[in-house]
Amino acid sequence: xxxxxxxxxxxxxxxxxxxxxxxxxxxxxxxxxxxxxxxxxxxxxxxxxxxxxxxxxxxxxxxxxxxxxxxxxxxxxxxxxxxxxxxxxxxxxxxxxxxxxxxxxxxxxxxxxxxxxxxxxxxxxxxxxxxxxxxxxxxxxxxxxxxxxxxxxxxxxxxxxxxxxxxxxxxxxxxxxxxxxxxxxxxxxxxxxxxxxxxxxxxxxxxxxxxxxxxxxxxxxxxxxxxxxxxxxxxxxxxxxxxxxxxxxxxxxxxxxxxxxxxxxxxxxxxxxxxxxxxxxxxxxxxxxxxxxx
Numbered sequence: 001x002x003x004x005x006x007x008x009x010x011x012x013x014x015x016x017x018x019x020x021x022x023x024x025x026x027x028x029x030x031x032x033x034x035x036x037x038x039x040x041x042x043x044x045x046x047x048x049x050x051x052x053x054x055x056x057x058x059x060x061x062x063x064x065x066x067x068x069x070x071x072x073x074x075x076x077x078x079x080x081x082x083x084x085x086x087x088x089x090x091x092x093x094x095x096x097x098x099x100x101x102x103x104x105x106x107x108x109x110x111x112x113x114x115x116x117x118x119x120x121x122x123x124x125x126x127x128x129x130x131x132x133x134x135x136x137x138x139x140x141x142x143x144x145x146x147x148x149x150x151x152x153x154x155x156x157x158x159x160x161x162x163x164x165x166x167x168x169x170x171x172x173x174x175x176x177x178x179x180x181x182x183x184x185x186x187x188x189x190x191x192x193x194x195x196x197x198x199x200x201x202x203x204x205x206x207x208x209x210x211x212x213x214x215x216x217x218x219x220x221x222x223x224x225x226x227x228x229x230x231x232x233x234x235x236x237x238x239x240x241x242x243x244x245x246x247x248x249x250x251x252x253x254x255x256x257x258x259x260x261x262x263x264x265x266x267x268x269x270x271x272x273x274x275x276x277x278x279x280x281x282x283x284x285x286x287x288x289x290x291x292x293x294x
Contacts, residue, residue, distance in 0.1 A: 002266050004114075005056040005084050006074070007104045008095035011064060012118060013255075015040075017092060018054040018072035020259035023047040028071040039252045049263045054092065058084050081107055090114025090266055093144075098123040098178055098284075102131060109134040109142070114266045117144030120182040120284055121277050128281045132274060143265045143272050145280065146186040148231065150257025153250045154187065157233055161191055166235035166244070168219040173231045177205045177288055181224035183231060185210075185283045186276075187248075191233075192218040194279035201287035210287045222287075 006018055015029060015036040023046045029037050047053070056076035059065040065077045078084060081104060091108040093101050098120035105115050109131060121144035122128050135142045148154055161169075169191060171184040189196070192214050201210035207225025214220075231248040264270035 001050070002052045002089045002114075003055045003085075003087065004052065004090050004092055004266070005058060005081075005088050006054050006068070006092045006094055007058045007081055007084075008093065009060055009100055009104075010096040011059055011061065011068070011094050012096040013094055014064065014068050015071055016255050017094065017118075017259050017262065018057075018068060018074060020256055021048050021052060021263060022054050022073045024072050025070065028067075032067040032071050039255060048259055049267075052263045052266055056084050056088065088113065090116070090141075092116050092118070092262065094118045096179060098182075099127075102127045105131070106134075109140045110138055112138035112140050115140055115142045115144075116262050116265065117142070119144070119146045119186070120178050120281075121145055122281060123178050123288060124285045125281055128277065141265060141272060142274070143262070143270075144277060146183045147254045147258040148183050148187055148248060149190055149254075150261060151248055151250055151254035152257075153246065153248050154190065154254075157246050157248075158191055160244075161235065164237075167238050168221070168236045170221040170223065170234040170236070171231065172223040172227055172234070174227045174229050175224060177201075177208065177224055177291060178284060181210070181222055182280065182284060184222045184224060185212075186280050187231065187233065188212060188220040188222065189276060189279045189283075192216070192220055194275045196279045196283055199283040199286045201290050204292045205288070208291060210283070212283060 015033045024040055029040050057065045057069055057074050058078050058081045060079050069077050090113045093104050101117050101122050108115050171187050173184040195215040197215045198213045201208050210222040212220045233246045235244040
């Protein structure tokens, strides 16, 4: 069995990925799982794949870690990455702040182990280049990014836009730039490809607008801030009525899809695609550097 740790200071998606990967305790999930309990209510509580288990969690938020462990069958809870067991095969970096990701992953990168970074993978090109260099030296398999990449609704949009390309796309989502607009940036990267040429933004981390141009001529806009807790894609066309729109809100499906991708990556059934992460991190860095202080 492949053994994973979950690490973070402020853990985001607390119950989701260990709940899908390990299975879950229905009563504990209902009691402690916060809004995430909705994703598991009435669903089978078995593990996703018996070859993979999250066996340990490291977080200074000990009470939260205990609740996560109790609901998702995690055996070991410690406060620090340094105190984790020595016989692990990899790590899930589930920290809310991307600026903390590199330090949390160093032990695993240097040991040549599997590393998955929840969104945002990191906030700067400099940190991403450090991660790639460490992985090349050690053989570490590095994955990461937005769960929206695994949304069936997004796949339908991608298929339609492949059949009938848009002149430009606007993607709108909630929350601040680094923490949540990384989702919308990744949606545009998925739909337009990794060949980003120019990205610039106006506003601040909490709310703003970014314009992105691709080397293939594609154009996209990201809007982030105090929007509904879902994602919207607007396609503007030169033909027909000139506009198509989709709402992306199939959270259970895309979270489960990413959980399966985590398992597949660890078991060697899925290969990393660093070009996608290169593009997303580049946009996050370029636009983040142009935003006004909050």
